[in-house]
Amino acid sequence: MKFIIINGPNLNMLEDREKDQYGNFSLWDIENILKKEFPKVSVTFYQSNLEGDLVTKIHEANKVYDGLIINPGGYAHTSVAIHDALALCKIPKVEVHLSNISRREDFRQKTLTAKQCNGYISGLKEISYLSGVYSLIKVIENY
Amino acid sequence: MKFIIINGPNLNMLEDREKDQYGNFSLWDIENILKKEFPKVSVTFYQSNLEGDLVTKIHEANKVYDGLIINPGGYAHTSVAIHDALALCKIPKVEVHLSNISRREDFRQKTLTAKQCNGYISGLKEISYLSGVYSLIKVIENY
Amino acid sequence: MKFIIINGPNLNMLEDREKDQYGNFSLWDIENILKKEFPKVSVTFYQSNLEGDLVTKIHEANKVYDGLIINPGGYAHTSVAIHDALALCKIPKVEVHLSNISRREDFRQKTLTAKQCNGYISGLKEISYLSGVYSLIKVIENY
Amino acid sequence: MKFIIINGPNLNMLEDREKDQYGNFSLWDIENILKKEFPKVSVTFYQSNLEGDLVTKIHEANKVYDGLIINPGGYAHTSVAIHDALALCKIPKVEVHLSNISRREDFRQKTLTAKQCNGYISGLKEISYLSGVYSLIKVIENY
Amino acid sequence: MKFIIINGPNLNMLEDREKDQYGNFSLWDIENILKKEFPKVSVTFYQSNLEGDLVTKIHEANKVYDGLIINPGGYAHTSVAIHDALALCKIPKVEVHLSNISRREDFRQKTLTAKQCNGYISGLKEISYLSGVYSLIKVIENY
Amino acid sequence: MKFIIINGPNLNMLEDREKDQYGNFSLWDIENILKKEFPKVSVTFYQSNLEGDLVTKIHEANKVYDGLIINPGGYAHTSVAIHDALALCKIPKVEVHLSNISRREDFRQKTLTAKQCNGYISGLKEISYLSGVYSLIKVIENY
Amino acid sequence: MKFIIINGPNLNMLEDREKDQYGNFSLWDIENILKKEFPKVSVTFYQSNLEGDLVTKIHEANKVYDGLIINPGGYAHTSVAIHDALALCKIPKVEVHLSNISRREDFRQKTLTAKQCNGYISGLKEISYLSGVYSLIKVIENY
Amino acid sequence: MKFIIINGPNLNMLEDREKDQYGNFSLWDIENILKKEFPKVSVTFYQSNLEGDLVTKIHEANKVYDGLIINPGGYAHTSVAIHDALALCKIPKVEVHLSNISRREDFRQKTLTAKQCNGYISGLKEISYLSGVYSLIKVIENY
Amino acid sequence: MKFIIINGPNLNMLEDREKDQYGNFSLWDIENILKKEFPKVSVTFYQSNLEGDLVTKIHEANKVYDGLIINPGGYAHTSVAIHDALALCKIPKVEVHLSNISRREDFRQKTLTAKQCNGYISGLKEISYLSGVYSLIKVIENY
Amino acid sequence: MKFIIINGPNLNMLEDREKDQYGNFSLWDIENILKKEFPKVSVTFYQSNLEGDLVTKIHEANKVYDGLIINPGGYAHTSVAIHDALALCKIPKVEVHLSNISRREDFRQKTLTAKQCNGYISGLKEISYLSGVYSLIKVIENY
C-alpha cells in the first residue's frame, strides 16, 4: 500500500509552533513515527506553503497512490481550489488536523476541504496522523 | 484497558438509517467488530436516547474507565449539558461520527461537544469507531 | 386504521396554557373530540416531556401503526434527535401545532422536525389535530 | 357555505411542475376533487400571476365569502402587500402549500403571509387543499 | 414559606466543576448554607440531568410551593420546553446562575428561560442562590 | 461598610417610567428603602445622565467605597467606556436592572457592562437594588 | 403647481386598516383634506395594488407634474423596480408613510424606495400627506 | 404654541458640514427661517454635543413646551438613553434629519430614537425642520 | 430559429437610465442591433413592468419559441414567482443584465432568477443582449 | 486582435471534473474550439493553480494583449489579490465560469473578481468561453 501525506503551510516549521495545540514533534519526526508504526505501508511526505502546489500534488496523487492524507493547515478553512482538487481525486482521502479545530478561533472552526474527503480527524496531535493512516488502511481493505 | 463507548439518540436503530451516510452495520455489529479488532481492550457499549442519561453516564465514566468514546448523535450540535459533562470528566475522550458532518445539513456542521474532547473523528462510518479506539489507546500509552 | 398521536413537553398541561394561542381544551378533550369525529380510526395518545422518550416512541411506532401525528411542542424548533427519529420512521407522518408558529417569537418560527414529515399544520388550535387525522387518512387512502 | 380559493403565480401551470414537490394534479383537477369531497360547500377558484390582483381579490372576498383559502405561491415568502390585505380581511382564512416548505430552499422556508391567516397547512400536495377546506368548515362551525 | 429549588444538568457534580466559575461548594453545601441563612424558609432541593424531568417538576411546583428558584444549567440557553413550563407556573420565580453568563462563551450569554421568570441573578457563585431566596421572600412579602 | 450606588440616564425620572417594567418607586424611594433594610450599611446614591460622568464616578469610587452597585440604564448595552472604567475599579461590583432585560427589546437583551462586575441582577424592580446590596455584603464578608 | 400622489397596495381600503397605525381617514378623505389645506395646488390621486402599475405611473409623472408624493405601502420595503423608476423620475419626490415604520415589524423598518426620493416622512398618519405636500412646495420654491 | 427644538452633536457647526447632505444653512439661519415662516409659534433652540444633556433637556421639556422637535444627530442611531428619555416625555414629538438617512452609510440607516416620537422626517435639509414644525402644529390642533 | 426576449421593469425607459451603468441605447435600439447582427434569427421583444405578466409570458414562451432571453430587471433579485416560471419552461434560457451586478448595491448582487436559466451574462451593456443571443444559438446547435 | 485567456486552479484537469457542471471538454479542446470559431483572433491560453502566478500574468497582460478573459476558478470567490490585479489592468476584461455559479454551493455564489471586469458570463459550459471572446470583440470594436 502506497500513501501520500500532503502537508500545507507552516507544517515545515511544526517544531516551532505552540506545543499545547500542535504537540512536540516536527513533521519529520511524525514521518518516522508513521514508518515505525506501519512498516508495511509506504508513506511519502510532501509539504508546501503554496496553495497551488498542494492543488497540483493532489492532481498527481490520483494516478500514483492508493490513498491520500492531507493536513491543509490554514488553507482548510478557505480554499475552494483545494476543495475542488480533492473532488477530482478519486482515491480514498482522509483529512487530519493536529489541533482540535472545534475549540480554536472562529475562523478555524469549519473545514471546507474535508467536505471532499471520506472523513477527517482533528485534535489528537501526532496521533491524528497515525489514526489517519490506520483509518485509510481500513477503508481500503473494505473496498 | 477499559473503555466506555457512549452512543446517543437513534443509534439503537442504526441499521435502519441512511446507508450512504451511516454505513451498513448495527451498533451491535460495531461492538463485535471492535472486540475482534482490539481483543485486549475491554469495551462497554452504552446507548440512550435521553440527553440527561448521557450526561449521567459521562459523570459515572470518570471513576471507572480508562478512556471514553462518545457519539452524541444529534445532541452533538446543541447540547450544552453534554458539553459541560465532558468538561467534568478527566479521562481521555474522543468523539466519533459515522457520517462526515462537514458535508451535511447546516445544523449538523458544527459540534459543540467535541470542544471538550481530546479530538474527534468524522465520516469514516464504522471505521470512525475503530479509529477512535485506536487513537485512545495511543493517547493513553503516551501518558 | 391505527394512528399514534405523539405529544411533546407541556401538552399534559394544555388546559393551563394561553388560551388565545392554544385554545380551550385539554389534551384529553382533544382525544375525545378526535374519537367522536373519526369513529373508525383507532387513535392512541402518547405524551412525554422527555425528548428521548419521544425519540423512542417514534422508533416503536414504525412497527405498529398506520400513521403518525406528532406535536413536538418546544422540541420542534431545535431537536435534531427527533428529526432523525422521524427520518427513520417510514409510515405517513403529519406534524401539528396548536398555535400559528409563523406569528410567534422568533425562536418558534421554524420547525426542524417537520422536514421529516409528509407535511405540517399550524395555528388551528384543536382543529390542527382534526385536520391532521383527516389528512393522514387521505394520504393513506391514496397509497 | 361559500369559500373562495385564491391561487398565486404558476399554479395555472401546476400540471407541469415538479411532481415530487407538487403532486400529480392540475389546479382544475383539485377543484373537482374538492367539489366531490365537499358537495355542500360552494368553492370558487381564482388564480392570478399578479401580486396586486391577489391583493384586490382578497379585498373583495371579505364581503362575499364565508371563508378564504389562499395558496400565495412564491409571493408567500416576500409579499408585505398580500400580508396586509389578509390583515384587512376578517373572514376565517387558511393558507395552503402543496409542497413541504420546511424542507425546500432557504428562501421558501418562511411564510410571511401565513402570519395573517388563522393557520396554514404545508406539504400534503393536493391534500393540503382538502385539509384546508375541511379545517375552514370546522373553524366556522365553531364560531 | 416553602420554596423549591430546581437544579439542572451537571449541578449534581458541582464540586468538580471549574472553581473560578462555579465557586467552592457542592450543591448540598449550598443547601446547608441556605438553611442556615434562612431558617424560617423551607427549601426543597431537586436536581435532574433530564430536561423533561425539570419540565415535569416545574408543573408540579405550581400546586405545592410559594416560590420557585431555578438554575437550569446548560438548558437555560436553548430549552423552549422549560421556557414554556415556567410560563405555565404562576408562583413567583427567580432564575439563578453561579457563573457570570455575560462574560462566558457566546452560546451561554443569553438565557431563554429567564424570560419567564420574575427576574434572574448571575455570577455571584453560591451567593446567587442566597440572593435568589432573599429576593423571592421580598417579592412574596410585597404581594 | 460603605457602598456607592451609581445610577445612569433617566433614573432621575424613575417615577414617570412604565410601572410594569420599572415598578412604583422613585430613585429616592429606593434610597430610603435600602437605608431602612440595611441600617448598618452607608449607601451613597449618585445619578447622572452623562456617560462620561458615570465613568469618572467609577474611577473615584475605587478609593473611597467598599463596594459598588451600578444601574447603567441604557448605557449597559453599548458603553465600552463604562465597561473599561469598571475593569479599572477593583472593589466588589454588582450590576442591577429594574426590568427583566431578557424579555425586552433586542437592543436591551445583552449587557456589556456586566462583564466587568462580579455579577448582575435583573427584573426584580426595586428588589433588584435590595438584592444587590444584600449580595455585596455577602461577597465582602466572604473576602 | 401640479402634484401627483401615488398610493400603493391596500391604501384603497385605508378606512378598514388598524386605526392606531393608520389613522381614521380613507384615502379619499385625505384627498379632500389636502385640497382644502392647499387650495392653490392641483393634486391628482392615483392608487394601485399592482407594483408594475406604480412603476408605469412614476414614468408618466416625469413629464406631467411638478412634484411627486409616493406612499408605496408594502412595496417600500422590497421593490427594486419602484426604486429604479423613482431614480428615472427627475421631478422633486417625497415618500410618505402613515405609520411610524421605525417602530413596526422588522420587515417594515427599512425603506428601499425612499433612497431615490428627496426625503421621506413617516408616522404622522394623515398629517404625513399634508407635510409631504407642504415640503414639496417648499422644495420647489427653493429651486 | 411653544415648541422646543433640540439639536444634537455637530449641529452647532452645521455651516461647515457637507452641503450636499446638510444644505447651505447654519443652525441659527434655520432658527430665523422658522421664526419667519411660523410667526405665531414660539420656538426655542437648544443644542448640545453631550448625549446626557440632551436627555436632561428632554426631561425638562415635558413640563414647559407644547411640542418637541429633535434632531439627535449621530446619537439617533445608537442612543438607548435618548430613546428612553423620549418615552418619558408625553408631549407631541417629531424627529427630523437634514440628510436622507435611508441612502447614507449603513450605520446611519436606522433611527432608534424615532421609535419614541410620533413620527420623523428625513432628507429635506432645512425643510425637514419647517416640515417638522408644520406637522407638530397639525398634530396639536388635532388633539 | 425564433427567440423571445423578455424585459422587466423600467427597461421601457432604458434611454433615460444612468448611462455608465446601462449604456447609450433604448430597448428598441437594442432590438434593431440584434436584428442586424443576427439576421437569420427571429427575435420577439416583450417588455412589462408587471411581475405577473412576465410570469405569464414565460409560460407562453414554452410552446412557441426555440429559446428565451430574459432581463428581469429589478425582479431578478427577489422574484420567486419568475424563478418558478422559468423552472417550468423547458426551452434553453439565458438571463442578461446590462450592468455588472457584482459591483452594484448589495441588494442587486445576487440573482435568484438566474438559478433557473442555463446561464447568465452581466455587465456588458447592450453587448450582454448580443452575447445572450449568440450563446443561445450555440446552446441550441449543440442540442 | 490578441487575447489572453487566463485559467485558474483545477482547469488543467477539466476533463475529469463533474460533467453536468463543467461540460465535456478539456481546456485544450476549448482552445481548439475557440480557434476554429474565431480564426482571426489570436488567443493565448494560460493556466496556473497558483493564485500569485495568476496575479503576475494579469500584470503582464496589460502591456501585450488587446483583451483579457479570465476564469479564476475557485479563486473568484475569495481572492482580493486577483481583484486588485484586475483593477490595475486597463484592457477590456471578461470573466467566465463554466458552471452556473448562481445555483451552486453558497461559497460559490458571489464572485469578487468580476467586480473588476467589464462583465461576466456564467453557466454556459464551454460556450461561456465562446461568448466571452465574442463579447470582447464587440467591446473592443465599440471603442
Place this chain on the structure above:
Amino acid sequence: MKFIIINGPNLNMLEDREKDQYGNFSLWDIENILKKEFPKVSVTFYQSNLEGDLVTKIHEANKVYDGLIINPGGYAHTSVAIHDALALCKIPKVEVHLSNISRREDFRQKTLTAKQCNGYISGLKEISYLSGVYSLIKVIENY
C-alpha cells in the same frame, strides 16, 4: 508646529489599566516622552471622559492647531458623533490606540472614528503616540 492630542475615556487612569495591553506609562508620562522626543513640536494634551466634550474639542482644534492626534478610547467603536466631528475638522488627523485592537474583543476590532482620519496606528503601546506624532510631521511636511 502645534499639535493637539485628544484622549478619550479612562485614559486619565492609564497607569491602572492592564499593562500587557496598554503598557507601563501614565498619560502624563507619555506627554513627557513626546516632548523629549519631539522638542520642536508643541503638543497640547487634552483628556475627557465625555463623548460630547471630545466632539467640542475637535471643533475647536480646527482653528488653532496644525495637526490632531486622537485616541478615542472606547468611543472609537461606536461614536457617530466623534466620527462626524472629525469629518468637519480639516487639519491632518491620526488616530492612535495603545493596544492592538485587531486581536481584542469583537466589540473593539473595528474603529468607526478612524474612517475620518488620515490614518491610524494600533498596538504599539506608548510608541503608537510617538509614531502618531512622527507621522503627522511627515504628513504636514509633504503638504
Place this chain on the structure above:
Amino acid sequence: MKFIIINGPNLNMLEDREKDQYGNFSLWDIENILKKEFPKVSVTFYQSNLEGDLVTKIHEANKVYDGLIINPGGYAHTSVAIHDALALCKIPKVEVHLSNISRREDFRQKTLTAKQCNGYISGLKEISYLSGVYSLIKVIENY
C-alpha cells in the same frame, strides 16, 4: 539594525494603482525614501505575489533580521497561512497598509494578519512605511 520589509501581491505594480488610495510612489521609491530617512538601518525589500512565498520568507526572517515589516496586501484580510507564519516568527513585527482600510470596501476592513504583529499602521500612504520603521526602531530600543 537589519529589517526585512515584506510586500504582498500587486505592490510590485504600486505606481499603477489608485493614487488617492496608495499615493504617488513605486515600491522602489519607497525603498529609497526609507534608506534616506534611516541611513543607519539596513532595510531589505522583498515582494511576491504568492501567498506561500510570503509564508516562507517570514519563516526565514526569524533567523536573520532584527525586525519585520509586512504589507500583506490583499492577503491581510483572509490568509490564515500568513497569520500562522507570523505567529511562528518571534522578532518584532509591524504591519503597514498604504490606504486607510477602515474606510474601504467591507472585505478590506478587517486584517487577520495584524493579530500576530506587535501593531499595525494604516492609511498614511508611503508614510505608513516610514512610520513602521520608526516604530520598529523604538520597539527594539525598548527591549
